[in-house]
Every structure is written in structure tokens, then in C-alpha cells.
Amino acid sequence: MRRCSILLPVLLLLVLLTACQPRAAAPTGELKVVATTSIVADVVQQIGGDSFSVTTLLPLGSDPHSFQPSPRDMAMVADASIIFANGAGLEEFLQPLIENAGAQGRVIEVSDGIQLLEAPAGEADSGDADSGDPHTWVDPNNVLVWVDNIRAALVELDPAHAAIYQANAERYTASLQELDAWVVEQVAAIPPENRSLVTDHLVYGYFAARYGFEQIGAIIPGFSTISSPSAQDLAQIEEAIQSHHVLAIFVSDAINPTLAQRVSDDTGxxxxxxxxxxxSEPGGPAATYLDLIHYNVNAMVAALKP
Ligand SMILES: [Zn+2]
Structure with missing residues (x-):
């Protein structure tokens, strides 16, 4: 009886305290910012600075086209204040994930506003929704658009830190402009006749357009890695490699290495x-977006310069 008489007021007090909590937005320290790929996450973090810590959905090294979210990812998305995605059809998993999770946070597609490249003639893309090239980040000038979209979304979500987001966006914009000038300088070492790009899937359209390369083709002839190339596709790319002056096949971890090795063996x-x-993992050669472009361009120049 005695225990009851003490517990009851305590419980009542707790109920009252809970009911009286103001229902204001979470303080900035508790902003739950989610990004799909590690590249999007890095750029968002550059603009966010110390104001929040971005959670990345895709594990490092995974393929954004074929990613299968887990129940843990669903919980992360359900809980997010805001979700940043590349968009442009890259993350085919995202729309169903957001619907299934009942996500309340805004979804920002950072590539929004970029004029997407269409599939080259004769290369039918297998994706159903968007037919444009989703790999916008291979040209740093497109990432300038990302920065604008990210800054605007963060300022709207968290106006108390607008000045910080603005300053970080300006600083990072300057880094991207420097990066672009650096790429122009580096690729000048590659003579025009060596500027043929063959890749695992069609990734370098924006890079080729900006820096004067030609995208000859890919082992998987589309903007996605989801389809498997037919025997005819493989014969076609091997023929294209042999009839052009192709010095390297540029591949990432995301594609079946056996297939790439076979094309390499067949063509030499x-x-x-x-x-x-x-x-890459932190401490690796491509730990940030700026590092990734540096690494890729250095590797390209090493492979293609005379
Ligand atoms: Zn891709």
C-alpha cells in the first residue's frame, strides 16, 4: 500500500512532464541526415561541417545500381530528418525503400537540375524509369549543382546554421573549381588519339564531354550494371576495342571481374x-570525392599518355 502511494504521484508527474514537452523540431545536434552513396555522403558532409554526421546507406565498394537494402536500412530511412540521393535513376532501390519505410523526411536528389546525357545511338539502356546517364559526379562541374541543391535543402531544414552551410558551400565550390582546372591540366598530357574510354558500364559520359574524350563503349552496354551482356554485346565491344586505339579498359569493383578479365585476355x-x-575506405586512395577524382585522373593519365 505504502509503495503504491509513492509510485502513483511519481507516475503522474512523469506523465505530466512528458505531455508538457514542447514538440519543437529536434535540435541541430540531433538532425538525422542520411545519404545513399558514400560520394553523396561526402559532399553533404562537406557542406554540413560539424553540424551533423551523415549516415551512409550503401556500404563502401557496393554497386548503387544493384544495392538491396536491409531492414536496418529501412529503419534508418524511416527515422531520417532528410535523405540525400544522387537521383537521375541511379538508386533503383530508393523509391520502394522510402515507401516501405514510410519515411517522413524530405528526399533531395542532388543531381536535380543537371541536363542528363542520353544513351548513345545503338546503346539501348536497360533501366525503365530514367533513360539518362546517372553518373553526374564524374564531371566536378555537375557537383557544383549538387552543392547548390544540398546547401538550399540544409538552409531550409536548419535555418539556425544557414551561415555555416553557406560558408562551407562557398569553400567547397572553390575546391571543385580548382579540381576542374587541375583535371584540364592533367589530361593535356594525353594526346587526342589516345583519348578512347572503354569501361565496365557506361560511366564517363559527362567526363568525356567536358574533357575531350570519346566513350567507345562498355562491357555492359548501358548506364546500369544490372543487365548482363549477351555474347553479341561482348563480341561488339571486343571488336570496338580492336578497331579503335584503346589502351586500357577502366573497371571498378562493382562488375564481375571474370567478364572484364575475359575481354582483356581476348583483346590484349x-x-x-x-x-x-x-x-575507398578511409585512409585509402579515394577516401573523399576530391581524392576519387584525383586518383581516377592520375590512373587514366598513367594508362593513356604516350
Ligand atoms: Zn554506374
Whole structure:
């Protein structure tokens, strides 16, 4: 009886305290910011600075086209204040994930506003929804658009830190402009006749357009890695490699290495490893987006310069 008389007021007090909690938005320290790929996450973190810590859905090294979310990912998305995605049809898993999770946070597609490249003639893309090239980040000038979209979304979500997001966006914009100038300088070492790109799937359209390369084709002839190339596709790319001056086949971890090795063996053209859709582990050669472009361009120049 005595225990009851003490417990009851305590319980009542707790109920009252809970009911009286103001239902304001979580303080900035508790912003739950989710990004799909490690590349999107890095750029969002550059703009966010110390204001929050971005949670990345895709594990490092995974393929954004074929990613299968887990129940843990669903919980993360359900709980997010805001979700940043590349968009442009890259993350085929995202729309069903958001619907199934009942996510309340805004979804920002950072590539929104970029004029997407269409599939080259004769290369039917297998994706149903978007037919444009989703690999916008291979040209740092497109990431300038990302920065604008990210800054605007963060300022709206968290106006108390607007000045920080603005300053970080300006600083990172300057880094991207420097990066672009650096790429122009580096690729000048590659003579025009050596500027043929063959990749595991069609990844370098925006890079080729900006820096004066030609995308000859890919082992998987589309913007996605989801389809498997037919025997005819493989014969076609091997023929294209032999009829052009192709010095390297640029591959990432995301594609079946046996297939790439077979094309390399058949044509005698070396495989060169790049980072396409994911950063490397921290401390690795492509731990940030800026590092990724540096690494890829250095590897390209080493493979293609005379
Ligand atoms: Zn891709």
C-alpha cells in the first residue's frame, strides 16, 4: 500500500512532464541526415561541417545500381530528418525503400537540375524509369549543382546554421573549381588519339564531354550494371576495342571481374582499376570525392599518355 502511494504521484508527474514537452523540431545536434552513396555522403558532409554526421546507406565498394537494402536500412530511412540521393535513376532501390519505410523526411536528389546525357545511338539502356546517364559526379562541374541543391535543402531544414552551410558551400565550390582546372591540366598530357574510354558500364559520359574524350563503349552496354551482356554485346565491344586505339579498359569493383578479365585476355588490352560509384575506405586512395577524382585522373593519365 505504502509503495503504491509513492509510485502513483511519481507516475503522474512523469506523465505530466512528458505531455508538457514542447514538440519543437529536434535540435541541430540531433538532425538525422542520411545519404545513399558514400560520394553523396561526402559532399553533404562537406557542406554540413560539424553540424551533423551523415549516415551512409550503401556500404563502401557496393554497386548503387544493384544495392538491396536491409531492414536496418529501412529503419534508418524511416527515422531520417532528410535523405540525400544522387537521383537521375541511379538508386533503383530508393523509391520502394522510402515507401516501405514510410519515411517522413524530405528526399533531395542532388543531381536535380543537371541536363542528363542520353544513351548513345545503338546503346539501348536497360533501366525503365530514367533513360539518362546517372553518373553526374564524374564531371566536378555537375557537383557544383549538387552543392547548390544540398546547401538550399540544409538552409531550409536548419535555418539556425544557414551561415555555416553557406560558408562551407562557398569553400567547397572553390575546391571543385580548382579540381576542374587541375583535371584540364592533367589530361593535356594525353594526346587526342589516345583519348578512347572503354569501361565496365557506361560511366564517363559527362567526363568525356567536358574533357575531350570519346566513350567507345562498355562491357555492359548501358548506364546500369544490372543487365548482363549477351555474347553479341561482348563480341561488339571486343571488336570496338580492336578497331579503335584503346589502351586500357577502366573497371571498378562493382562488375564481375571474370567478364572484364575475359575481354582483356581476348583483346590484349590492360585492365585499369578506378573508383566509379563508391569511395575507398578511409585512409585509402579515394577516401573523399576530391581524392576519387584525383586518383581516377592520375590512373587514366598513367594508362593513356604516350
Ligand atoms: Zn554506374
Amino acid at each position: 588490352v590492360q585492365l585499369v582499376r578506378l573508383y566509379h560509384g563508391s569511395l
